[in-house]
Amino acid sequence: MxxxxxxxxxxxxxxxxxNNIRFERAIEAFLDQVVPPAPERAAARAVLDGIEAANVARYGYGTEVFRRSLAECFEQLHGRAATAGEQDGFAALTASVSGADxxxxxxxxxxxxxxxxxxxxxxxxxxxxxxxxxxxxxxxxxxxxxxxxxxxxxxxxxxxxxxxxxxxxxxxxxxxxxxxxxxxxxxxxxxxxxxxxxxxxxxxxxxxxxxxxxxxxxxxxxxxxxxxxx
Structure with a gap:
């Protein structure tokens, strides 16, 4: 050859x-926050995957799109918008994957x-x-x-x-x-x-x-x- x-x-x-292991760790931490009262863990992850697929198609890739997906997933699972404190938590998770190292x-x-x-x-x-x-x-x-x-x-x-x-x-x-x-x-x-x-x-x-x-x-x-x- x-x-x-x-x-x-x-x-x-x-x-x-x-690369993706960072996102997986952030997602696991996110699921810890939303399950319960959200559906069981696999179902919640499936909701997030669907939201990410739609957002990637619309907005492209990147950590800001990831943060948006977390917030939208929370809102869909909980039936309400995230509070300012909860939004800060999503931002912290996003920061954990965005380091340049x-x-x-x-x-x-x-x-x-x-x-x-x-x-x-x-x-x-x-x-x-x-x-x-x-x-x-x-x-x-x-x-x-x-x-x-x-x-x-x-x-x-x-x-x-x-x-x-x-x-x-x-x-x-x-x-x-x-x-x-x-x-x-x-x-x-x-x-x-x-x-x-x-x-x-x-x-x-x-x-x-x-x-x-x-x-x-x-x-x-x-x-x-x-x-x-x-």
Whole structure:
């Protein structure tokens, strides 16, 4: 599989560094506050997931959208608007996920260092521009990438744009990420190859079914395994 003309495009959150675990911890703390008198925990979480899906479609990604979703979920579960004190609690939970400090996943820096000596590397991440750029800066990884792109959403149109922007040959270009919905499915629909590296805390809204028969999707269990193939 290893070729000198390959281009590797990397996702960021939960591929290069930990991200969604922060949100999961904040959500668990939120559920502690609303259950009871809200429905049982799984039902309350399902309500929040639905609200987040609607708000992401309307407002995009970012911690402010997360705070809005918590407030709307509280109102729906309790049948009333949150008090000022309760709103302050949602803001505190949001602050807990918005720090710019970054925890790299094991072996990421060393693996990128080796890959960058053989291939062109690009970074493609979705989300709030300022928040994602802060994480890229804090990671210390920007120097490994030819370009860093922060986009509102990662869909088929974005992958086609990326391929045109960088003159990518689909047969030797690979999208590397943990999200079936954002990294694998749309990249494949745009004609690129893909490398799926699952993360146990991938956001539920980033889940999607993958075709097990698709030979142009490489399944790995760890980021460090990339050097064995590229």
């Amino acid at each position: 290893r070729r000198s003309d390959q281009v590797l495009v990397f996702d960021a959150d939960d591929t290069l560094w930990e 970054v925890e790299l996943l094991p072996g990421v820096a060393q693996t990128l260092d080796g890959l960058a000596q053989r291939h062109r590397l690009l970074l493609l991440t979705k989300g709030d521009q300022a928040e994602q750029q802060a994480k890229v800066d804090a990671s210390g990884l920007a120097g490994y990438f030819e370009r860093v792109h922060i986009v509102p959403e990662k869909d088929v149109a974005v992958y086609r744009w990326l391929a045109a922007e960088h003159g990518l040959a689909p047969e030797v270009s690979w999208m590397v990420g943990n999200s079936p919905k954002s990294d694998i499915v749309p990249a494949r629909a745009a004609g690129l190859n893909a490398v799926f590296i699952p993360h146990q805390h991938t956001w539920v809204l980033d889940h999607a079914e993958l075709d097990p028969a698709d030979r142009r999707v490489l399944h790995l269990s760890a980021f460090t395994e990339l050097v064995e193939h590229f």
